[in-house]
Amino acid sequence: MEVLETQRLTIRGFQPEDWEDLHEYLSREEVVRYEPYGVFDEQGSQAEALRRSADPAFWAVCLKESGKMIGNLYFQQQEPLTFRTGELGYVFNSAFHNKGYAAEACQRLLEYAFCDQQVRRVTAHCDPRNTPSWRLLERLQLRREGHLLQTGYFKHDHEGHPLWHDTYAYGILDSEWLNSSQADSQRRKV
Ligand SMILES: CC(C)(COP(=O)(O)OP(=O)(O)OC[C@H]1O[C@@H](n2cnc3c(N)ncnc32)[C@H](O)[C@@H]1OP(=O)(O)O)[C@@H](O)C(=O)NCCC(=O)NCCS
Numbered sequence: 001m002e003v004l005e006t007q008r009l010t011i012r013g014f015q016p017e018d019w020e021d022l023h024e025y026l027s028r029e030e031v032v033r034y035e036p037y038g039v040f041d042e043q044g045s046q047a048e049a050l051r052r053s054a055d056p057a058f059w060a061v062c063l064k065e066s067g068k069m070i071g072n073l074y075f076q077q078q079e080p081l082t083f084r085t086g087e088l089g090y091v092f093n094s095a096f097h098n099k100g101y102a103a104e105a106c107q108r109l110l111e112y113a114f115c116d117q118q119v120r121r122v123t124a125h126c127d128p129r130n131t132p133s134w135r136l137l138e139r140l141q142l143r144r145e146g147h148l149l150q151t152g153y154f155k156h157d158h159e160g161h162p163l164w165h166d167t168y169a170y171g172i173l174d175s176e177w178l179n180s181s182q183a184d185s186q187r188r189k190v
């Protein structure tokens with residue numbers, strides 16, 4: 001697995017030793033609120049870091065300065081592979097939100113996907129109530145392609161009824177990404 005760099009971040013494959021940094025955020029309710037799982041205990045985080053170490057879809061995002069892992073990206077090429085479509089996901093430690101780290105890491109991964117992996121289309125999905133998530137996607141220039149109603153549930157209410165959630169579907173094509181990143185670099189030159 002490649003190691004990607006940005007100004008402030010190193011983006012690399014997971015290692016089993018990442019479990020403590022992983023636990024620091026997977027044990028926080030505000031981080032897992034919209035994820036298909038609940039908070040992790042220490043044993044669960046150890047197993048999860050091990051599992052992710054063998055799964056190239058997971059990328060650990062680390063601060064260059066200290067090496068601390070502050071979050072992760074997820075990028076899974078969809079079947080059939082000939083469609084060259086990948087699904088993007090991200091989860092960051094809430095102690096490191098609102099600093100532009102998620103956008104910086106995703107931007108680099110999109111560049112890698114479109115320029116080095118010949119990906120043609122990237123999709124992402126989130127709960128409409130997860131405002132930081134869709135704001136991030138729009139900052140990355142993904143287009144909202146739909147608001148899907150009651151697509152599923154991850155949790156139940158206290159009477160055991162499913163808590164159905166909606167989904168925003170987002171997407172961007174390689175041609176759109178190229179145009180927007182060329183426009184960005186033109187803007188930076190001015
Ligand atoms: C979704 C998530 C990754 C977004 O993280 P984030 O920190 O809001 O996103 P960014 O890295 O793009 O940071 C953007 C904010 O940092 C601010 N910022 C501060 N310093 C900055 C800098 N040096 N560079 C860029 N932005 C900076 C920006 O102004 C922006 O704030 P704004 O939205 O009020 O304008 C985060 O909320 C998260 O991990 N949530 C829990 C897990 C989750 O729900 N995942 C998604 C499931 S679909």
